[in-house]
Each structure stands twice: as structure tokens, then as C-alpha cells.
């Protein structure tokens with residue numbers, strides 16, 4: 001190709017201004033904002049220019065279109081797609097059909113209806129965050145949440161920070177900075193890659209004294225490590241792994257007696273932390289916070305968005321004097337929870353207090369659902385699918401399977417469930433999975449034994465119709 005033809009082709013490239021004047025760009029203006037739209041238009045024309053250069057070099061065409069007009073159409077189409085990609089990277093609701101209940105990548109716990117109402121209708125506006133309407137004077141932030149936590153755990157006092165990692169950092173900084181903290185080698189946990197107990201210890205300025213071995217640590221190991229420098233004994237719940245076989249660890253009560261005999265506090269990072277005993281649902285060894293408090297732990301921390309079923313938060317309960325020393329620590333101001341968090345926590349804890357947690361709080365409702373109940377929902381769902389004639393291209397079958405607790409909790413617990421296995425006549429398994437994931441709202445599924453499977457355990461009943469409609473609209477899905 002001659003230089004002359006190359007520059008002729010490049011002249012057909014639409015200008016950014018021309019692109020912004022297209023009907024497509026005009027309709028995107030309000031939603032995207034003119035600055036962002038201009039940035040996207042520049043990126044699109046840059047991309048086309050690069051492709052035109054490539055054409056000049058080797059003769060490849062851009063979708064076979066080379067006229068000024070067709071390039072403008074192509075540019076407008078790409079601009080629309082780029083603006084759409086912006087929207088799809090926004091924080092959006094999804095339908096979780098994976099059966100993983102506390103799904104960390106999908107925002108861990110979905111909120112209860114009451115918590116959503118409280119956030120949207122109360123806390124999102126001006127609210128009584130630090131105001132007492134009785135006296136017209138300043139009130140204490142989080143007072144109601146603290147009262148509920150005290151009632152639900154039997155502790156003397158409570159305090160709330162941003163997450164459980166912040167709780168550990170605050171406790172270690174306030175109680176053990178400059179001194180030593182004793183921990184078993186079996187509890188040097190990593191949670192989700194960025195929370196590592198040894199790193200949090202180092203950050204808080206306490207010296208970690210490891211005792212025992214990976215599988216066995218005895219009370220005597222702790223006892224012989226206590227020195228003048230010891231400030232704290234730390235016990236961490238191994239949330240996301242289990243050491244099985246030849247193992248030993250002292251009970252919490254034994255550890256508490258040892259700590260107290262030396263005038264030391266015992267701090268338990270309980271992780272998920274159940275407010276009630278969930279053993280009957282297969283969660284064998286999730287510490288029940290009330291039992292930890294009664295067993296002698298001086299401070300216990302746990303997450304707000306795991307088994308509690310509320311929002312990201314670090315809840316700390318325990319002895320009044322210790323909790324007050326946390327409240328006075330300068331780090332507390334940096335780590336304290338905001339009004340939206342407190343509001344969702346308050347509504348959720350209130351359901352726990354009223355004894356309606358298993359009906360009101362999605363995470364607990366999902367844990368409590370039996371295989372038979374899910375199978376019944378799956379059958380009704382499939383009946384509804386069959387009733388729709390469009391459904392000739394889809395094959396579905398109910399099969400046995402397992403859900404998961406997720407969120408680093410109960411790694412050995414796999415509640416039995418009924419799965420809806422899907423196959424599409426025209427599109428592959430991976431294309432089916434992707435089509436559902438790219439929908440509005442995105443539907444997140446699993447692929448098991450070469451089929452896309454839906455686990456209704458984590459799908460709200462109110463979402464079933466939406467899910468059904470999404471499956472029905474698959475007729476127009478791209479082939480692959």
C-alpha cells in the first residue's frame with residue numbers, strides 16, 4: 001500500500017467532535033457525563049486510528065468497513081459499549097445462585113429487610129448518630145448497638161469498629177504494644193490473603209511469642225512462656241482450616257484461668273462468631289460468643305458480616321475497663337464504624353434479640369434451609385420453566401449437591417442441597433455461564449461436571465421470577 005492510500009484511509013477517521021455529535025453519544029451524555037464521554041471518545045478514536053494504521057500496513061479492514069460514514073457508525077457503537085462497560089463495573093446487585101452463603105466476592109452477607117430499611121430510611125438521612133432526642137444533648141455513637149451486644153453476649157461492655165481485622169489491631173495495640181503476646185503455633189492464621197495474624201501483631205507493636213506446635217499446644221506451653229514482658233494471651237479461631245488427627249489445645253476456660261492467675265487478659269479473635277449455637281445446622285466448631293464470654297475470655301472479637309448476617313464490622317465485647325481503654329485509644333477514632341454500619345447492625349441485632357433471626361436474617365435463613373425445602377423450591381421452579389413454551393432449547397434436571405457456608409467459616413460443613421443442572425441446546429456450558437453472568441442483574445452460577453448448576457439456597461424467593469425470566473431470555477443468547 002502506498003503512503004498516499006494510507007493517509008487517505010486515516011482521513012476517514014472520525015474526529016472526537018464528530019463522534020460526540022452522533023445520536024448515540026448525545027443519548028449517553030447525561031448518564032455518562034460529558035468529561036467521561038470525551039475521554040471514552042478519545043480512547044475509541046485512538047483505537048480506530050491504531051487499527052487503520054494496521055490496515056495501511058497489512059490490508060486488514062475494520063469489520064470490512066472503511067468509508068467515513070461506516071467508521072463513524074463503528075466508532076459510535078464502540079463508544080456505547082465503552083460507556084456500558086463503565087456501568088457494569090459499578091457496584092451492582094447480583095443474584096447469587098452459587099450456594100455459597102457468605103460469599104466474600106459477592107459482599108458476604110445480604111442484609112435483612114429491616115436492616116435495608118433502617119439504612120435507607122433512617123441512617124442515610126440526618127439521624128440520631130450522636131444525639132439524644134430526650135435531652136437535646138449529645139448522645140453516644142453506637143450506644144444502642146452496644147446495648148444489644150451486651151444483652152446478646154452477656155458481656156459487660158461492647159464497642160464497634162470497621163471489621164474484625166481492625167478489632168484485632170485495636171486490641172493488640174491498646175493492650176499489648178511494647179510487650180509480648182503469647183499465641184499457639186496452631187493459630188497463626190491467614191484469612192483471605194491480607195489478614196495474617198503475625199502481620200497484625202507486628203503492626204500493632206507487640207512481640208509475638210509462639211508456643212507449642214502446629215498440631216499440639218498444651219496449657220504448660222503457654223504457662224512457661226509467661227514473663228514480666230507478657231501483656232496478653234491471644235487465641236485465634238482457625239476459621240478457614242482445620243487441624244485434624246493428633247491434636248491438642250487447652251480449652252478456653254483453662255487458658256482463661258492461666259491468664260488470670262498471672263494477671264493477664266485473654267483475648268479471643270472468634271472470627272465468624274455465632275451469637276447462637278449453630279451445631280444443629282452442622283456448624284460444629286464455630287465459637288458461640290456468649291460461651292466465650294462465660295468461659296472467661298476478657299475480650300472477644302467477631303465479624304459483623306459473617307454468621308451474624310449484617311454488614312462489615314468488627315464487634316468487640318468483654319470487660320468494661322478493657323473496652324473503655326479501647327475507646328480511649330487514638331486508633332479507635334480512625335477505626336470506628338459509620339452511621340450506615342451501625343444502623344444495619346442495630347436492625348440485625350434486634351432480630352437476634354427478638355428471636356426471629358432464623359426467619360429475618362438471610363444468612364441464617366439460608367443455613368437453616370433443609371435439602372427437602374430447597375428440593376421443593378427447585379421442583380416448583382422447574383414446573384414453572386416447563387410451563388413456558390419458549391423453553392424447548394433448555395434441558396434441566398434436579399440433582400443432589402452441596403452448598404457451602406463460605407466467608408472462611410466452617411470449611412468442613414457442606415449442607416446437602418438440590419441443584420438445578422442446566423444445559424442449552426445451542427450454547428456451550430461456559431457460554432451459558434457467561435451469558436447469565438453478563439445479564440441484568442448478573443446471575444452468578446457454578447459449573448459442576450460440565451453443567452451450569454443453580455443452587456436456590458442462596459437465591460431469595462423474591463428473586464426466583466427474575467431468575468426464571470433470565471433463563472427464558474436465553475433464546476437470543478449468542479452461539480458459541
Ligand SMILES: *Cc1c(COP(=O)(O)O)cnc(C)c1O
Nearest residue numbers: 163164165191237239271272303
Ligand atoms: C474473618 C476473620 C477475620 C477478619 O475479619 P474481617 O471482618 O473480614 O476483617 C479475623 N479473624 C478471624 C479468625 C476471622 O475468621
